[in-house]
Structure formats: C-alpha cells, structure tokens
Amino acid sequence: DDVLTQSPLSLAVTLGQPASISCRSSQSLGSTDGKAHLNWFLQRPGQSPRRLIYKVSERDSGVPDRFSGSGSGTDFTLKISRVEAEDLGVYYCMQGTHWYSFGQGTKLEIK
Amino acid sequence: EVQLVQSLATEKKPGESLRISCQGSGDDFNYQWIAWVRQMPGKGLEWMGVIFPGDSDTKYTPSFQGQVTISADKSTTTAYLQWSSLKASDTAMYFCAGGANWDIWGQGTMVTVSS
Numbered sequence: 001d002d003v004l005t006q007s008p009l010s011l012a013v014t015l016g017q018p019a020s021i022s023c024r025s026s027q028s029l030g031s032t033d034g035k036a037h038l039n040w041f042l043q044r045p046g047q048s049p050r051r052l053i054y055k056v057s058e059r060d061s062g063v064p065d066r067f068s069g070s071g072s073g074t075d076f077t078l079k080i081s082r083v084e085a086e087d088l089g090v091y092y093c094m095q096g097t098h099w100y101s102f103g104q105g106t107k108l109e110i111k
Numbered sequence: 112e113v114q115l116v117q118s119l120a121t122e123k124k125p126g127e128s129l130r131i132s133c134q135g136s137g138d139d140f141n142y143q144w145i146a147w148v149r150q151m152p153g154k155g156l157e158w159m160g161v162i163f164p165g166d167s168d169t170k171y172t173p174s175f176q177g178q179v180t181i182s183a184d185k186s187t188t189t190a191y192l193q194w195s196s197l198k199a200s201d202t203a204m205y206f207c208a209g210g211a212n213w214d215i216w217g218q219g220t221m222v223t224v225s226s
Contacts, residue, residue, distance in 0.1 A: 001173075037212070039212060039213065041156075043156075048206055048216040048217065048218055048219055049148075049156065049206070049208075049216055050216070051212070051213060051214045054212040054214070055212065060214060090155075092155065092156055094156075094213070096212070096213075099158070099172065100146070100158040100161075100172070101158060102156040102157070102158065103155075104155050105155040105156070
C-alpha cells in the first residue's frame, strides 16, 4: 500500500503570509501520461472535502491563483502565496496511482 | 455535471443492518467510478472502495473488504454502502465522491452506532 505522509500536521499562519504543506509518498507516483495522480483537497469545518488541485499542479475552476501545487516522484507540495481567512481548514493530499490513499491531513489555522 | 446527494444522518444499534445511499444527477453517473470515503470523528479521510454503476464492477481497500458492501442501481443512478451488522466503531461520516479525479463530493451521511 502507498502511504502518504504530510508535514506539518498543523500550521498557524498570519493573514497575508505564505504557507506550504509537504506530502511524501512511500512509492513513486509517476504515471504514463506524465503527471502523477496527486490531488489536494481542503475540508473546511463541517463541510465535505473540496478538490483544489489535481494531477500535481492543475488548479480547479474557481480556486484562487494563490494556491499552487508542485512536485514529482515521491515529493509534492501545496503552497498558498498569501493566506486568507477563508483558507482555514484541513488540507489532504490524495494519490490515485497505487490504488487510492490520503495523507493524514494538515490543519491550517489563522494566527 | 453530476451532483451527488446522500441520504440523511441515521442512528442505529450495534448488530443492526444499514444501507446508505448516494444518488447522482446527470447522465454521466453510470459511466464514472463512485467512491465511498470514511471519516471517523475527529479523524482523517479513508478510502473504502469504488464502484462503476454501469456494470457494478466493485473494488475495495483491503481493510474494508468483507466489512461493508458497495452496490449500485443504474436505473436510479444510485450507489449504496451497506452493513449487515453494525459495530460502534462504524460511527463515522461517510462521503461518496465521483467525477474526473474525484472533483465531486456528496454532502456526507453521519452514521451513529450506539446502544
């Protein structure tokens, strides 16, 4: 089974400051179509998860461009260039190359 | 675009059976994979399994195989998650998800199992 390890598990950020979340896979997530099947989701309190990024770096419609994804192989990163109040919640990475699995989640709080 | 609407929250006793549902709207429901995801209280997301409603091809994460049954009725564009004998440890929020690369999620169904 592929294990995704996120760090940090919690993050307190001042509004307007950047944030970065790491997601490391126990196996390479490389795929034949050139982009790993690595997604990022945000789950706000009391809500369903919402996908922000798919295939490592493709931003979903309506997702602000302050969110960006990068990485390859086993190391992936979600970056928020300037945190806003609406960004609080728990962020999950998810892979779909070796069956499916989620990272443990990273809780983003506003400082 | 498919939308997913899940059944309402429910409370059951240990040993009882249960089936919860995820109904899709839109023509594509039967031709895409639908997943079930568990979230225990205060915990993270866990992938349970998937079904392709068009032919009911079903796959499970090993830890959920034999513990639940995933099924679908393509005539009503509905996917189901079923337990034959609930345990207290089945208490959780259950989400269905679909779409290309899992961009569509249901609102979740809270299942509480308590004596």
